[in-house]
Amino acid sequence: MYAHNNSEIDYLKIACANALMVQKNLGVPVTLVTDEGTLGWGKKALGEEFINSCFETVVELKRDYLFNNPRNFSDTSFSTKQLQFYNCNHWEAYELSPYDETLFIDCDYLIMSSALNNCWGSDHEVMIDHRIFSPADDKRPYTKYIDDFGVRLYWATVIYFKKTEFAKSLFLMVKHIQENYRYYKDLYVFSNGMFRNDNAFSVAIHTLNGFVETTDSVVGNLPIPGLLMSWDVDDIHSIPGIDDIVLYSEKSKNKGTYLLCRLKKTDVHIMNKWSINRFSDRLIELYKKESM
Amino acid sequence: MEERLEQALAFANYKQTLNNQLQKLKIRTEGMLIFAKNGGHFTINRELICFLDYLNKNETTEATLLDDNNTPVLIADVADFLKEITRRYLEVTTDYLREYKEISKSRNVKSILDLKDE
Numbered sequence: 001m002y003a004h005n006n007s008e009i010d011y012l013k014i015a016c017a018n019a020l021m022v023q024k025n026l027g028v029p030v031t032l033v034t035d036e037g038t039l040g041w042g043k044k045a046l047g048e049e050f051i052n053s054c055f056e057t058v059v060e061l062k063r064d065y066l067f068n069n070p071r072n073f074s075d076t077s078f079s080t081k082q083l084q085f086y087n088c089n090h091w092e093a094y095e096l097s098p099y100d101e102t103l104f105i106d107c108d109y110l111i112m113s114s115a116l117n118n119c120w121g122s123d124h125e126v127m128i129d130h131r132i133f134s135p136a137d138d139k140r141p142y143t144k145y146i147d148d149f150g151v152r153l154y155w156a157t158v159i160y161f162k163k164t165e166f167a168k169s170l171f172l173m174v175k176h177i178q179e180n181y182r183y184y185k186d187l188y189v190f191s192n193g194m195f196r197n198d199n200a201f202s203v204a205i206h207t208l209n210g211f212v213e214t215t216d217s218v219v220g221n222l223p224i225p226g227l228l229m230s231w232d233v234d235d236i237h238s239i240p241g242i243d244d245i246v247l248y249s250e251k252s253k254n255k256g257t258y259l260l261c262r263l264k265k266t267d268v269h270i271m272n273k274w275s276i277n278r279f280s281d282r283l284i285e286l287y288k289k290e291s292m
Numbered sequence: 293m294e295e296r297l298e299q300a301l302a303f304a305n306y307k308q309t310l311n312n313q314l315q316k317l318k319i320r321t322e323g324m325l326i327f328a329k330n331g332g333h334f335t336i337n338r339e340l341i342c343f344l345d346y347l348n349k350n351e352t353t354e355a356t357l358l359d360d361n362n363t364p365v366l367i368a369d370v371a372d373f374l375k376e377i378t379r380r381y382l383e384v385t386t387d388y389l390r391e392y393k394e395i396s397k398s399r400n401v402k403s404i405l406d407l408k409d410e
Contacts, residue, residue, distance in 0.1 A: 223326045261309075
């Protein structure tokens with residue numbers, strides 16, 4: 001799990017909450033990749049002992065403060081702010097992972113079920129998914145392909161990998177794309193200049209597939225029906241209990257109006273970081289009790 | 293707003309929420325019907341159960357099946373695998389039915405979501 005805070009979003013706190021959820025639902029140890037500033041803040045705000053109880057290993061990296069990757073962060077359709085997005089170097093996960101089999105998850109992909117336990121022991125060296133769905137039925141078609149020419153968009157929110165030569169070459173390819181992002185941005189007509197891990201993985205997979213769209217991809221789909229994406233225009237209504245969340249899901253054709261959606265025992269990616277920050281104390285309180 | 297229109301909009305919202313909740317339940321059920329075996333993963337459905345039953349009745353003890361990613365996976369004990377997936381299928385669909393009925397009988401948004409007054 002990666003957590004690099006920016007000036008307003010406490011990714012580390014979200015990661016702590018989610019690590020407790022992983023412990024409860026998947027029963028596996030969690031490694032955190034972070035930087036000295038984020039960790040220092042976390043130790044003050046949450047306590048070193050608590051952070052150590054969430055993670056088996058903490059990898060502290062030196063942060064490049066000159067790295068400039070502004071991104072719009074929305075808190076529903078009514079508020080948007082431009083902040084730095086630093087959680088970028090997913091390609092490093094291959095080298096940094098201390099495990100033979102690793103599930104890389106974004107800290108805001110809340111693990112509320114044991115579904116991903118089906119990954120362990122898979123024949124696939126890498127599994128990553130392109131199938132997504134929303135808490136409300138409205139699907140956003142632009143999230144299926146990275147550009148108008150049809151390169152399939154893989155979501156680097158959850159990645160299963162083993163320490164194998166193929167996995168290593170895929171992550172190296174992602175690194176290469178990140179280092180030459182402006183070139184690939186023009187080549188594949190990414191919609192904006194901000195670096196996205198999703199785009200880098202999609203292009204890497206497309207390249208390793210021999211530049212063709214194929215049903216026999218070099219990577220497998222995850223053993224789930226798809227990733228459930230709560231968009232940044234959505235919000236959290238409440239968290240009634242363990243593995244139980246109620247979301248406001250914006251109707252795509254009617255801005256500012258919402259469907260309420262209750263999810264139980266279903267993993268969900270919460271893209272509205274503000275909303276998850278507002279509820280991270282509640283999550284920690286619930287899952288801390290569970291782990292005691 | 294005219295009262296009739298307000299009622300119609302409220303009903304539309306109720307129907308949308310109902311359908312959405314049922315669809316989320318269906319997706320969760322589909323997830324629970326995915327079964328990992330020998331490095332592959334299989335979506336348990338009637339077709340898989342029937343095929344395994346056919347193999348089992350023909351006294352085929354070992355078979356190679358294509359999993360959800362079209363990867364060939366050796367099933368060393370067909371009868372045992374059939375038993376495992378049938379049990380999982382029945383457990384999951386029984387829960388599905390119970391929750392489906394609960395949601396379907398709800399007559400307003402609050403009860404569909406089983407929200408308590410705060």
